[in-house]
Amino acid sequence: MPQSSKPPQIVIVGAGTAGLNLATRLSRRLGQAGKAEITLVDENLSHMWKPSLHEFAAGTKGFDEEISLLEHSHRNEYNFRLGRFTGIDREKRLVELQAVNDPSNRPLAPKRALPYDILVLAIGSRSNDFRTPGVAENCMMLDTPAQAKRLQAELLNLFLRFQTGALGTAEKLELTIIGAGATGVELAAELREAAGQFARNGIHKVRRPDAVTIRLIEAAPRVLSALPETISAKVARHLRELHIDVMTGARVARIEPGSVALADGTTLSSNLTVWAAGVRAPEVIGQLDGFETGSLGRLKVRPTLQTFADESIYALGDCADCAWPAKETSLPPRAQVATQQAEFMERQIVAQVAGKPLRDFSYADHGSLVAISNEGAVGSLMGKAIGTITIEGWLARRAYRSLHFLHRKSVLGPWRATMGSLLGGASSRIRPKLKLH
Ligand SMILES: Cc1cc2nc3c(=O)[nH]c(=O)nc-3n(C[C@H](O)[C@H](O)[C@H](O)COP(=O)(O)OP(=O)(O)OC[C@H]3O[C@@H](n4cnc5c(N)ncnc54)[C@H](O)[C@@H]3O)c2cc1C
Structure with missing residues (x-):
C-alpha cells in the first residue's frame, strides 16, 4: 500500500452477508477513529439476509427486515455509494461503476469511478442455468430481493386467478422447483406452507389436498446431495410428509412456457417454474482483466483472501474461490463462510493498515x-x-x-x-x- 498522510481509502463492493458485515466492522475499528475512509458500494439501496429470500418469495415473511443502506451508513459513519460494479482500473486504482436508473429509466446515479487503496469484492453469486434452453425466458430465480418480490407477486396472482376462474378450467395448480439443494428444498417446504395459508385466507379452491402439486426435480440421485446421506434421508421423509413430489435422477432438458421437458422425453406441465439448480459467480468476475478464476467462475484467492493478480484487492463470500485444505476442495458458497470471512477480513485489514503481517484464513465448519x-x-x-x-x-x-x-x-x-x-x-x-x- 502506498505511504501517504491521508487515511487509506477502503472500498467494499457488495452490501450482502459478507460486505455489510465487513463495512460495519471496519467503520467501527478504523473509520470512526479517522484511520481509514470506508466506502460501501451496492447496486441496491437496501440489504436483505439472502438465506431468507425463499420465505420472502413465498410471502411467509414480510419485507420489514430490509436494512436501508442510506440509514445504516449514516448511523455507522461510512460512505454508501449506489452503483453497479463493472470493472477495475488497476493502474489508476479506480473501481468502475455503471450508471443506475430508476424503473422509469431515469438516471439515479451516473457512471463513475471511485479511488481505492484497498478494494474488497463481495458481490455474491447468481443462479447457474447450465445453459439449459428456456430458463431465462420461462423460469423465476431467487438471487435478489427484487426477484423474491416478483416471485411473491406472481404466486399471489396465480392463486387468485385459480380462485376466480381466470386460469380457465384448470383442476389444479402445478408449481415446479428445479434443484433440490438447500434453496430448492427450503422453497418447496415454504410453498407448501403458503398454499395452506392461501386455503385459509379466501382461496377456497386450494382447500382440496390435491389442488396444489409442488414438484422438486433433481438431477442427482438424492436431495441435498452436497450434505451427508443421513440428513438427506431425513429431509426426504419430511418432504414426503408435506406431499411434495420429489423426482431425483431427473435431468431437465429445456423449459417451455407452461411446461418442463425432461431429458428422458417426459413433459410436465407447470404454472410456475423456479430455477434453483446451483450458483456461479456473477458474469463481471469473468470479465476482470488479469484475474484468475476457479470453481463456479469465482475469483481465485490466496489463503490471505488477497487475489493472485493484485495484493491490494481481496475477495470474499460467494464470489471468491478459496481453498479448503481439510477437504481438498474449495469452500462452498454459504452464509457461514461469508460471515467467517468478513470477521477475519476486519482483522486482516486492520493489520494491513497498521503495517503488520497478514494471516491466513482458516474455516471452521459448524x-x-x-x-x-x-x-x-x-x-x-x-x-x-x-x-x-x-x-x-x-x-x-x-x-x-x-x-x-x-x-x-x-x-x-x-x-x-x-x-x-x-x-x-x-x-x-x-x-x-x-x-x-
Ligand atoms: C434462498 C436461499 C437460502 C439460503 N440458505 C442458506 C443457509 O441456510 N445457510 C447458508 O449458509 N447459506 C444459505 N444460502 C447462501 C447464502 O445466502 C450465501 O452464501 C451468502 O449470502 C453469500 O454472501 P455474500 O456476501 O458473498 O453474497 P450476497 O449476500 O449475495 O451479497 C452480494 C451483494 O452484492 C451486490 N452486488 C452483486 N453484484 C453487484 C454489482 N455488479 N455491483 C454492485 N453490487 C453488486 C448484491 O446486491 C448483494 O447485496 C442461501 C441462499 C439462498 C438464495
Whole structure:
C-alpha cells in the first residue's frame, strides 16, 4: 500500500452477508477513529439476509427486515455509494461503476469511478442455468430481493386467478422447483406452507389436498446431495410428509412456457417454474482483466483472501474461490463462510493498515442446517466439544435462526438486533401469516 498522510481509502463492493458485515466492522475499528475512509458500494439501496429470500418469495415473511443502506451508513459513519460494479482500473486504482436508473429509466446515479487503496469484492453469486434452453425466458430465480418480490407477486396472482376462474378450467395448480439443494428444498417446504395459508385466507379452491402439486426435480440421485446421506434421508421423509413430489435422477432438458421437458422425453406441465439448480459467480468476475478464476467462475484467492493478480484487492463470500485444505476442495458458497470471512477480513485489514503481517484464513465448519417450513429444520452441528451431531425439529430451527440473529447483531448492534427480534416475534403473532397483497 502506498505511504501517504491521508487515511487509506477502503472500498467494499457488495452490501450482502459478507460486505455489510465487513463495512460495519471496519467503520467501527478504523473509520470512526479517522484511520481509514470506508466506502460501501451496492447496486441496491437496501440489504436483505439472502438465506431468507425463499420465505420472502413465498410471502411467509414480510419485507420489514430490509436494512436501508442510506440509514445504516449514516448511523455507522461510512460512505454508501449506489452503483453497479463493472470493472477495475488497476493502474489508476479506480473501481468502475455503471450508471443506475430508476424503473422509469431515469438516471439515479451516473457512471463513475471511485479511488481505492484497498478494494474488497463481495458481490455474491447468481443462479447457474447450465445453459439449459428456456430458463431465462420461462423460469423465476431467487438471487435478489427484487426477484423474491416478483416471485411473491406472481404466486399471489396465480392463486387468485385459480380462485376466480381466470386460469380457465384448470383442476389444479402445478408449481415446479428445479434443484433440490438447500434453496430448492427450503422453497418447496415454504410453498407448501403458503398454499395452506392461501386455503385459509379466501382461496377456497386450494382447500382440496390435491389442488396444489409442488414438484422438486433433481438431477442427482438424492436431495441435498452436497450434505451427508443421513440428513438427506431425513429431509426426504419430511418432504414426503408435506406431499411434495420429489423426482431425483431427473435431468431437465429445456423449459417451455407452461411446461418442463425432461431429458428422458417426459413433459410436465407447470404454472410456475423456479430455477434453483446451483450458483456461479456473477458474469463481471469473468470479465476482470488479469484475474484468475476457479470453481463456479469465482475469483481465485490466496489463503490471505488477497487475489493472485493484485495484493491490494481481496475477495470474499460467494464470489471468491478459496481453498479448503481439510477437504481438498474449495469452500462452498454459504452464509457461514461469508460471515467467517468478513470477521477475519476486519482483522486482516486492520493489520494491513497498521503495517503488520497478514494471516491466513482458516474455516471452521459448524455444520449445515436446512429449514423445513415454519417450525422445523434438519441438519448437523459440529464443534470441538460436541463432535458432529444430527438435530431436527424445534432445536434445529432455533439453531438455524441463530445464524440470522448473529448477522443482525453484527450489522445493527446487540441492542437493535435484540429489540428487532422481540418486536418481530410479537408482530408475527398479530399480522397475517401470509403476505396477501
Ligand atoms: C434462498 C436461499 C437460502 C439460503 N440458505 C442458506 C443457509 O441456510 N445457510 C447458508 O449458509 N447459506 C444459505 N444460502 C447462501 C447464502 O445466502 C450465501 O452464501 C451468502 O449470502 C453469500 O454472501 P455474500 O456476501 O458473498 O453474497 P450476497 O449476500 O449475495 O451479497 C452480494 C451483494 O452484492 C451486490 N452486488 C452483486 N453484484 C453487484 C454489482 N455488479 N455491483 C454492485 N453490487 C453488486 C448484491 O446486491 C448483494 O447485496 C442461501 C441462499 C439462498 C438464495
